[in-house]
Every structure is written in C-alpha cells, then in structure tokens.
Amino acid sequence: MARVVVDVMLKPEILDPQGQAVQRALPRLGFEGIADVRQGKRFELEVEGPVDDAALARIRELAESFLANTVIEDFTVRVEESAAGATAPTGAAR
Amino acid sequence: MSVDTTKHAAETPDTPQPWAELGLKEDEYQRIREILGRRPTGAELAMYSVMWSEHCSYKSSKVHLRQFGEKAPASDAMLVGIGENAGVVDIGQGYAATFKVESHNHPSYIEPYQGAATGIGGIVRDILAMGARPVAVMDPLRFGAADHPDTRRVLPGVVAGIGGYGNCLGLPNIGGEIVFDSCYQGNPLVNALCVGVMRHEDIHLAKASGAGNKVILYGARTGGDGIGGVSVLASETFDADGPSRRPAVQVGDPFQEKLLIECTLEVFAEDLVVGIQDLGGAGLSCATSELASAGSGGMRVELDTVPLRDATLSPEEILMSESQERMCAIVTPENTERFLEICEKWDVIATVIGEVTDGERLEITWHGEQIVDVIPGTVAHEGPVYERPLARPDWLDALQADSAAKLAQPANADELRAQVLALVSSPNQAAKSWVTDQYDRYVLGNTVLATPEDSGMIRVDEETNLGVALATDGNGRYAKLDPYAGAQLALAEAYRNVAASGAKPLAVTDCLNFGSPEDPAVMWQFAEACRGLADACATLGTPVTGGNVSLYNQTGEQAIHPTPVVGVLGVIDDVNRRTPMAFREEGQLLYLLGDTREEFGGSAWSQVVHDHLGGLPPKVDLERERLLAEILVNASRDGMIDAAHDLSDGGLIQAVTESCLKGGHGARLVVPDGLSAFTFLFSESAGRAVVAVPRSEEVRFNDMCGARGLPVTRVGVVDGDTIEVQGEFTLPLAELREAHERTLPELFG
Numbered sequence: 001m002a003r004v005v006v007d008v009m010l011k012p013e014i015l016d017p018q019g020q021a022v023q024r025a026l027p028r029l030g031f032e033g034i035a036d037v038r039q040g041k042r043f044e045l046e047v048e049g050p051v052d053d054a055a056l057a058r059i060r061e062l063a064e065s066f067l068a069n070t071v072i073e074d075f076t077v078r079v080e081e082s083a084a085g086a087t088a089p090t091g092a093a094r
Numbered sequence: 095m096s097v098d099t100t101k102h103a104a105e106t107p108d109t110p111q112p113w114a115e116l117g118l119k120e121d122e123y124q125r126i127r128e129i130l131g132r133r134p135t136g137a138e139l140a141m142y143s144v145m146w147s148e149h150c151s152y153k154s155s156k157v158h159l160r161q162f163g164e165k166a167p168a169s170d171a172m173l174v175g176i177g178e179n180a181g182v183v184d185i186g187q188g189y190a191a192t193f194k195v196e197s198h199n200h201p202s203y204i205e206p207y208q209g210a211a212t213g214i215g216g217i218v219r220d221i222l223a224m225g226a227r228p229v230a231v232m233d234p235l236r237f238g239a240a241d242h243p244d245t246r247r248v249l250p251g252v253v254a255g256i257g258g259y260g261n262c263l264g265l266p267n268i269g270g271e272i273v274f275d276s277c278y279q280g281n282p283l284v285n286a287l288c289v290g291v292m293r294h295e296d297i298h299l300a301k302a303s304g305a306g307n308k309v310i311l312y313g314a315r316t317g318g319d320g321i322g323g324v325s326v327l328a329s330e331t332f333d334a335d336g337p338s339r340r341p342a343v344q345v346g347d348p349f350q351e352k353l354l355i356e357c358t359l360e361v362f363a364e365d366l367v368v369g370i371q372d373l374g375g376a377g378l379s380c381a382t383s384e385l386a387s388a389g390s391g392g393m394r395v396e397l398d399t400v401p402l403r404d405a406t407l408s409p410e411e412i413l414m415s416e417s418q419e420r421m422c423a424i425v426t427p428e429n430t431e432r433f434l435e436i437c438e439k440w441d442v443i444a445t446v447i448g449e450v451t452d453g454e455r456l457e458i459t460w461h462g463e464q465i466v467d468v469i470p471g472t473v474a475h476e477g478p479v480y481e482r483p484l485a486r487p488d489w490l491d492a493l494q495a496d497s498a499a500k501l502a503q504p505a506n507a508d509e510l511r512a513q514v515l516a517l518v519s520s521p522n523q524a525a526k527s528w529v530t531d532q533y534d535r536y537v538l539g540n541t542v543l544a545t546p547e548d549s550g551m552i553r554v555d556e557e558t559n560l561g562v563a564l565a566t567d568g569n570g571r572y573a574k575l576d577p578y579a580g581a582q583l584a585l586a587e588a589y590r591n592v593a594a595s596g597a598k599p600l601a602v603t604d605c606l607n608f609g610s611p612e613d614p615a616v617m618w619q620f621a622e623a624c625r626g627l628a629d630a631c632a633t634l635g636t637p638v639t640g641g642n643v644s645l646y647n648q649t650g651e652q653a654i655h656p657t658p659v660v661g662v663l664g665v666i667d668d669v670n671r672r673t674p675m676a677f678r679e680e681g682q683l684l685y686l687l688g689d690t691r692e693e694f695g696g697s698a699w700s701q702v703v704h705d706h707l708g709g710l711p712p713k714v715d716l717e718r719e720r721l722l723a724e725i726l727v728n729a730s731r732d733g734m735i736d737a738a739h740d741l742s743d744g745g746l747i748q749a750v751t752e753s754c755l756k757g758g759h760g761a762r763l764v765v766p767d768g769l770s771a772f773t774f775l776f777s778e779s780a781g782r783a784v785v786a787v788p789r790s791e792e793v794r795f796n797d798m799c800g801a802r803g804l805p806v807t808r809v810g811v812v813d814g815d816t817i818e819v820q821g822e823f824t825l826p827l828a829e830l831r832e833a834h835e836r837t838l839p840e841l842f843g
Binding site: 012021 | 204205208314317318319343344345346347349350403404417418441
C-alpha cells in the first residue's frame with residue numbers, strides 16, 4: 001500500500017500565532033539561532049490500489065476542498081514510496 | 095527597489111498611478127493632486143485611498159449621520175460623543191461605560207473563522223483605546239437560509255471564530271441575535287459589540303499633542319494582513335460567482351490581544367499616555383493621520399522602524415497593513431522609558447516610530463527619504479462627501495399593498511396548534527443554545543444575565559451591585575417594508591429589552607448594514623433609516639454615542655434587506671433587582687402590557703407559515719414605549735414582577751414559550767375579549783411585554799399601570815407542564831421543548 005503525504009502550511013503572508021509562540025519559547029529553553037518558526041499540518045494517506053495520476057488528482061481535490069483552507073493555507077502532495085512499515089510508530093513510549 | 099519620494103513625485107508629474115485599482119474615482123484622484131499641488135507618492139496614494147474609502151471616510155453616509163448629533167436629545171449621561179473611538183456614558187457612582195457595535199461582514203464571508211474572530215478583536219481595541227477595561231461582548235449575526243449549503247460553511251466558522259477569540263480573551267459573550275434570511279446568502283452580517291467600564295477620570299482620547307512627544311507603536315509585528323482590505327473588501331461588491339480578489343486574510347491572536355489589554359490598562363493606570371488609538375481598518379495610515387489631525391501639531395514618522403513580520407513589505411504595504419493586535423500611543427519623552435518597560439514586562443513589542451512636531455504636517459520617511467508629506471486632516475477628515483441620489487424604490491408601493499391581512503389564517507384549533515409548533519421550531523424562532531453554548535457567558539464572574547434573556551447584564555461594582563444591561567435588535571423584514579419605521583422598531587425593541595430586565599435605557603449605538611450606496615433605492619432606505627433612528631432617539635431621550643456603517647452588502651444587483659442593528663445600553667442600580675424572563679413560580683399571574691392589534695406585516699408568522707413579506711410593519715408609538723419601559727423598571731425595582739419578557743417577532747406565544755421553557759413551568763392562557771386567538775398569539779404589535787406578577791402584588795401592580803395609563807390585560811396564570819390556550823389547544827412543554835430546541839443542532843450539529 002502506498003502512502004501519500006499532504007503537507008498543509010499557512011501561506012507565508014498569514015500570521016502564525018502557534019509558530020510564533022514556539023519561536024518565542026526557544027531562547028527561553030536555551031535553543032539559540034532559530035530565526036523563525038512556522039507550524040503546519042501533515043496528513044498521511046494510505047492509498048488502496050495504485051497511486052496513478054487519477055488517484056493523485058483525487059487526493060489533490062480532497063486536499064484542496066477538505067484538508068486545507070486555501071483562503072489562508074497552501075498544501076503540497078507527494079508520494080512516499082514503500083513507506084508502510086518503514087516508520088516506527090510514534091508516541092509508543094508513553 | 096526604488097522608493098517613490100515626495101521629491102521624485104514632484105519631478106515626475108505624469109507617472110501613471112494605480113488609483114483606480116486602489117478604489118479611487120478619477121475626481122478623487124484629481125482632488126488629491128490639488129491638495130498636494132503635485133502627484134501623490136505611492137505611499138501617499140495608499141494612505142488617501144484607504145482613508146477615503148467608504149469604510150473609513152463614510153463619504154456616502156456622512157450627510158445622513160449628522161442627524162444623530164443634530165437631533166440628539168440633551169442627556170446628562172453623555173461624557174464623550176460621536177467621533178471618538180467609542181462614545182462614553184455616565185452610569186453613576188463615578189463609573190462610565192463605553193460601548194460600540196461594528197461590522198465585520200465582508201471578511202467573515204471570505205474566511206468565516208478569522209473574519210469573525212478579528213471582528214471581536216477590533217471592537218475590543220476600540221473600547222480599550224477609550225481607557226476602559228472591556229467587560230463583555232455581543233454578536234448580532236445574520237445568515238442566509240438556514241438550510242442552504244453555504245450557511246453550513248459560514249455559520250459554524252463564524253460561531254467558532256467568535257467563541258475562539260472571545261473565550262481565549264476571557265470576555266463573556268452575553269447576547270446578540272441570530273437571524274436567517276435568504277437575502278443574506280452571499281452577504282452574511284457579522285456585527286460585534288463590546289462594552290467597557292472605567293472611572294470618569296480614566297477617559298482617554300485619540301489625539302497627538304505636544305511637540306517632542308514620542309509616537310509609539312506597540313503590539314504585534316506588522317505583516318501583509320488585509321492589505322487593501324479596507325478599500326477592496328469593504329467597499330466593493332462581490333461578484334455573483336464569489337470572492338475573486340483575495341487579499342491576505344487577517345489572522346487574529348487573542349493571547350496577544352490579552353497582553354495588549356493588560357499592558358494598555360497598566361500604562362493608563364500610571365498615566366503615561368497623552369493620546370492613544372487602536373489600529374484597525376487602514377492600519378497605520380489611519381492611526382497616524384487621525385492622531386495627528388486631532389492634536390495640536392504635526393507628526394514625523396520613520397516608517398522603516400516599524401517591526402515587521404515579513405521583511406519584504408514595501409512602505410505602501412506597511413501603511414495599509416491591517417495586522418491585528420496593534421495600538422499606537424503618544425507618550426512624553428520623560429515617560430517613554432517607563433512605557434517601554436511596561437510593554438517589555440507584558441512581552442509586548444513596543445517601538446518609538448516617530449514624534450509629534452510643532453509643524454502642521456504629517457511627514458513619513460523611509461530610510462531617510464521623505465515619502466509622505468501631507469496635512470493630516472486632508473487624509474483623515476477631508477475625504478470626499480457625497481450627496482448620493484435618493485429614490486424611493488419603485489417596488490415599495492406594490493410591496494406595501496401586498497398586505498399580510500389577506501393571508502389565510504388558521505381555520506381551527508388544530509391548525510392553530512400546528513402553526514404554533516411550526517413557529518417555535520422555525521430557525522429564526524428556535525432556541526439558539528447550539529450557538530451560544532459555544533461562547534463563554536460567565537467568565538470574569540460578573541455576568542448577571544446572558545442569552546437567551548432579553549438583555550445581557552453585567553455587574554460593574556461588586557460592593558454596590560451597580561450594573562449595566564445591553565440589548566441589540568434589528569428586523570430587516572420590517573425595515574424592508576418601511577425603513578423609517580423599521581429603524582425605529584429596532585431601537586424600540588432593544589430599548590424595551592433593556593427595560594424588561596429592569597435597567598433604565600441610557601444610550602444607543604448602531605450598526606447600519608445596507609446595500610450599495612450607488613443604488614438610489616438603497617440610499618433612500620439608508621436615509622430613511624437614519625432619519626427614523628435619529629427622530630426616535632430624540633423622542634426616547636437616548637442619544638446615539640457612536641457606531642458603524644457597512645455599505646455594499648450585496649451580491650450582484652441584489653441588496654440585503656436594509657438592516658439597522660441597534661444596541662441600547664441601560665443602567666441598573668442594583669443587579670439583585672433585575673427581572674429575568676423565566677416563569678419560576680406556579681400560580682403567578684400573567685399580564686399582557688400594551689395594545690394588541692391585527693399586525694402581521696413582516697411578522698414571523700407570515701414568514702414561517704406563508705413565506706410572505708408584504709404590507710406594513712407594526713405601528714410605532716414611542717411615547718408608549720417610554721411609558722412601558724418606566725413601568726417595567728419601576729415594577730422591577732419595587733419587586734412587583736417576578737418575570738418579564740418583551741413581545742417582538744413571533745408575538746405572545748413565542749415569548750410565553752420561551753419564558754415557560756426557561757422556568758420549567760407551563761401556563762394557562764385565556765384569549766382576551768375582543769381578540770381572536772390567532773391575533774392574540776401571533777400579532778407583533780410593538781410596545782408590549784408579558785409579565786408574571788405574584789398574587790400579593792396584583793393590586794399594587796394594577797394600580798400603578800392604571801394610574802400611569804398603560805393598558806394591562808390579565809391573560810393567564812403560570813401553571814402545570816403544558817401551555818394551554820383555553821378553548822383552543824394544549825401543548826405539553828416536552829413537545830414544545832423538543833420542537834424549539836432540536837432545530838439548530840439538526841441543521842448544524
């Protein structure tokens with residue numbers, strides 16, 4: 001099963017209060033040298049069947065109409081080959 | 095990048111400039127050239143274009159708004175009138191209240207969440223700039239048809255935006271309205287009201303005086319938000335196929351705003367500011383030109399010192415940016431260091447960007463080169479003023495002749511019962527708790543009354559229990575039928591709502607939402623509404639303290655119903671003496687105050703049952719409204735009534751249903767002699783309220799009404815768990831509750 005990743009980011013000109021909050025916290029925590037932080041969202045879609053042009057077009061459509069608010073956000077769509085199982089599950093250590 | 099300096103502009107008079115793209119008309123552009131004696135620089139053109147836009151200059155509405163000042167009743171309560179960031183009224187015990195309603199209609203259609211959120215942020219800063227601590231907000235909202243797919247996009251976003259921003263800021267949302275009508279389909283109305291409280295001596299005004307004083311910009315960094323937003327968004331009609339131009343949407347940060355509030359109140363408390371102004375529409379263009387023109391001298395600003403979020407912004411863009419959560423203060427050199435210290439303590443960026451001069455010009459430089467050199471008043475106040483052509487719409491006679499009297503009335507008790515259920519479950523009359531439950535109504539711990547009560551009430555002083563009450567109302571259907579009467583009815587209803595809760599109405603704010611002023615029919619509606627509202631304010635003795643005009647609310651040729659939204663502020667000496675709307679005790683007597691006539695034009699009944707709009711709105715009788723209010727306030731103070739609810743859209747049955755459901759008790763109603771059951775239940779005659787009177791107070795209450803000449807009719811008793819209209823039908827409260835409360839969750843949940 002192929003994985004398609006949709007990254008959604010606020011457009012560069014849009015204020016990002018969350019990113020700013022992270023950036024302000026960094027020097028307090030002793031992490032110097034970060035000039036700017038922008039925070040976004042990442043969606044991982046496990047696709048049934050082949051990831052052909054038609055499937056990608058469908059994913060772009062769903063990203064545009066549902067995953068991203070294109071008034072204030074941009075998105076990118078990319079295919080992650082044979083990703084299934086390659087990534088360790090996160091958050092398992094709690 | 096070469097900068098268009100004033101010197102360069104003088105040398106190149108023939109350089110073509112994008113005045114049309116910035117929303118200016120050719121004669122306006124020529125006027126700017128005349129004022130300056132040369133072509134404007136790019137930065138000057140940016141400033142003039144935003145400040146001369148409809149939204150900032152009120153160029154179409156000004157000639158009509160003057161009446162609010164000219165006809166204003168003499169009122170001892172008025173401390174600061176129209177023209178400042180917000181009006182201020184005396185509420186006694188050394189306290190003053192400041193309140194104002196504004197629109198954020200167009201941004202909320204494009205991006206509902208951020209549009210509505212930044213609407214709250216903007217009005218809160220207006221109140222803050224007067225020196226007051228904001229204590230509550232309210233939101234009068236209008237959406238398209240409840241079952242339209244786009245309403246499903248717009249409404250949840252707007253509601254989440256209001257809730258998200260207001261809740262994060264920690265301000266209770268105590269009232270407002272939600273109305274659905276297909277005329278608002280492409281043009282929802284998102285109005286926001288804020289009220290603040292201060293001591294008399296803490297009032298601050300927006301002016302820049304004293305040569306050598308520093309101009310300090312503080313709050314968020316400046317980014318590309320809403321550039322051209324004012325001129326493009328608020329002053330242009332949307333194309334029928336939706337928004338095509340998309341300037342960067344303003345994104346609000348309520349936590350930054352909270353810091354700004356606390357920081358600003360602290361600099362006020364230490365008396366560190368000479369003048370102050372919030373940055374809203376038109377951003378720095380507005381703040382610098384208005385502060386400078388209100389003061390005694392000129393101003394010099396080094397624009398390159400403005401802290402930026404995006405280093406690539408041009409000077410024009412910095413001047414036009416509508417980045418949120420920014421304020422501008424004028425501070426003496428001695429106090430500047432302390433001012434900056436306080437900002438630093440609150441983690442608020444503050445920068446000296448210029449100073450007040452003893453000249454008369456506003457001069458702005460960019461890395462040492464002069465890019466703006468103007469008389470600030472020409473930017474801020476001497477914009478064009480239009481006497482737009484007015485014409486009574488040619489369709490109005492036919493509309494008014496299409497009387498609601500000819501509509502089929504229920505033929506029997508079963509039909510009457512079914513229509514009651516249809517009414518109380520219709521989107522406009524149904525419970526709004528799905529929306530208002532998303533707002534924090536009790537944060538700060540001083541909310542005495544909140545939605546769905548007739549008015550929102552806030553305790554101002556915890557020792558004396560002094561309080562203020564606020565209500566907003568506006569009925570676009572009435573105003574469509576007769577804008578003069580419609581505006582008066584909006585005022586009358588808000589006034590009545592404040593009185594019904596036991597507070598004495600003091601002052602008015604208004605948000606006038608209309609279509610395009612370039613349409614003579616719309617302009618006539620606007621003129622009539624202003625005339626009606628100003629006349630009514632004079633009669634009721636409640637001056638307009640400020641407000642906002644929103645024009646161009648239309649999609650293609652189709653304008654919204656004229657929608658004057660009126661907010662009334664009242665004062666109550668002891669909030670423990672308030673009157674809630676709920677029927678709380680069995681056996682109490684229900685009285686109907688006022689006269690009931692066969693008035694169904696523009697009524698909720700005609701809309702719900704017949705989808706009809708025609709005829710004339712209910713008759714306006716302002717002397718009666720005043721008398722009714724006095725009786726309600728006196729009865730509340732003297733403990734003669736236990737509940738009161740104003741009668742407005744939906745009529746008596748709507749009011750009784752709400753009061754019964756709120757209190758968890760039923761009512762037995764008797765149709766008074768001379769009225770049909772139908773008229774009794776559904777008529778929307780103005781100047782009426784229903785009250786619950788304890789039996790021990792019956793004689794005293796009747797005597798008072800009799801002595802003052804207010805018609806009063808005993809219409810029933812609080813009893814049981816049904817609403818029974820004797821001889822007609824019985825409706826169990828459970829059935830009514832289910833009908834009344836399921837509508838909005840089903841549509842939007």
